[in-house]
Amino acid sequence: MTIAPKATGPDAADPTALALARRERARAVCDAEPEASFENVWHALILLEEPPLDRLNRSLIRGRAATVQR
């Protein structure tokens, strides 16, 4: 289920290299699925590199902050 950060290919310690690799993956998805939004795919790929618990906490923190700001 979890898509781990790419351990091979770009230097895992280099955030720019990781981002470039992720951008290529997002572009490949959008090339294959023209109706896809690059931004949505980009953010999904970032989230898929995190553990599920962190994904959930991100969602809850933002959801609860939005409620407070209403």
Added chain:
Amino acid sequence: MDAPQPFSDREIAFLEALVAEGVDFLVVGLAAAALQGAPAVTQDVDLWFRTLPDPRLMRALTAVGASYLPPTASTPPLLVGAGTELFDVVVHVHGLDTFAEEAGRAARIRLGRVEVPVLPLARIIASKKATGRPKDLSILPALEDTLRAHRHTAGSDDPAH
């Protein structure tokens, strides 16, 4: 120092208790989508139970010092007490098959110490489409694009499909 996380040990302890008691439940809604990588925000974690009230659920609640408030004519069933505040009880999910059928194709996702059954992204999309409510329809592009990301970056056996 790390900021406290909304979903932490107390919530995981409740899920552990559900699993330990053998309660039939699924994580559904946008929390389920977020667990599968969707860039979606939510305020709570929806749990769909096969049957309510369920003695096993009551035992799980007791184990974590929480309790169950049955539904009334104007209120849904509620979970009350430590570790349960983030959870909402869902008694029906639009546009889906029976609980047993959906549970049979659930994704299994690890949350800390416990692995929980989660409604797959494709089925979350089906339920959001079925409600037809503007707030559900507005999140569909993000959910569908996350599913597309899964298709092209994960194995074909990915449970989100």
